[in-house]
Amino acid sequence: MVIKINENVGDLLAASQIYQFLSTCLLEPNKEALDLLLNDDYMAEVKNCIEISGSSQMLETFDLLQRRVEGVDVEGLAWSYRATFGGSTVAMDCPPYEMYYSGSQIWQQTQDLADISGMYKAYGIEIEEDTTTSRWDHVAVELEFLHFLTYKIAYAIENHSEKEQESCISGKKKFLYAHIGRWIKAFSTSVIKKTPEEFYRHASALASLFIHIEMLKLSVDAEEIDEYMGNEPDYLQRLEGKSAMACDSCMDEEKYD
Structure with a gap:
């Protein structure tokens, strides 16, 4: 039996574009991404999609984000990204990766990573290993998956x-x-507390607001993590600073019917 949803195609396409927009905002910035965010036609289209969501709070946050993005350059935004999320090492008080927000037990972390990997692969998605967001649990990658x-x-x-x-x-x-609905609130709270850049404050708040709207539409009641406690995952400690993708034994693919 087909699972029913109370959305039409237009609503779904609007939601899909919002997910992609949020993913772009929370990726490590580059010139192409910033040029897109400064494109009036594109931003008007995104705003129209947010209006379809019916959330006045999302609209207010989007307007704040749009006003802020008009005053930044790629070098400044990149500096703020690294100051917020870390560069060669992850910022322990504001990580952009799900595994930092899950339980400290290695079995839970490896299971969560295997679950994310299995879902991506079940829908034909592969992550490029040479990108800065190559880890499957990066917030921008998870948002892009929901766009897809x-x-x-x-x-x-x-x-x-x-x-x-x-x-x-x-x-x-x-x-x-099981994934982004559990940690997006804690992630947003961490960003708002730490970031020196208003753009990331508004982008993370917008992501949290939208995920909660989507969960309400689909009657999803995730067990949310309210606040990040600042503990490095035991799993990542065992990898001695290597990418979570380095442990092949942990990445057994799971299939979803």
Whole structure:
């Protein structure tokens, strides 16, 4: 039986674009990304998508973000990104990775990483290993995955593909429940406390607001982490500072029907 959702194709496409916009905001900045955020037509389109969500708080936060982005340059934004999230080493008081917010037990961390990896691979997604956000649990990567799934739901509805629609809705609900829905609030709180850059303050707040709207629409009740406690994951300690992707034995693929 197809899982029903109370959204039309237009709403889903708008949500998909918001996810992609948020992912762009929370990636390590480059000239291409900043040029996009400074494009009036693009930002007007994103604002229209946010208006479809019906959240006045999201609109207010977006307006603050847009006003701030007009006053930054890529060098300054990149400096603020590193000051907030870290550079060659992760900022322990404001990490952009899910594993820092999950339990300290190694079995939980390896299970969570395997679950994320399995979901991406089940939908045909591979992460490039030479990018700064190559880890599967980076907030921008998780947002991009939800952009992809939400777009696929709209496509499945338009093309009357009930099996694909059910698979993507199920995957989206699972991902919100087990992953980003659990830690986005703690992440946003950490960013707001630490960042020297208003742009990241507004972007993280916007991401948290939107994830909670999406969970409400899909009746997802995630067990949220309210605040990041500042503990380095035991799993990452065991890797002695290496990327979480270095442990092949931890990345057993899981499939979702």
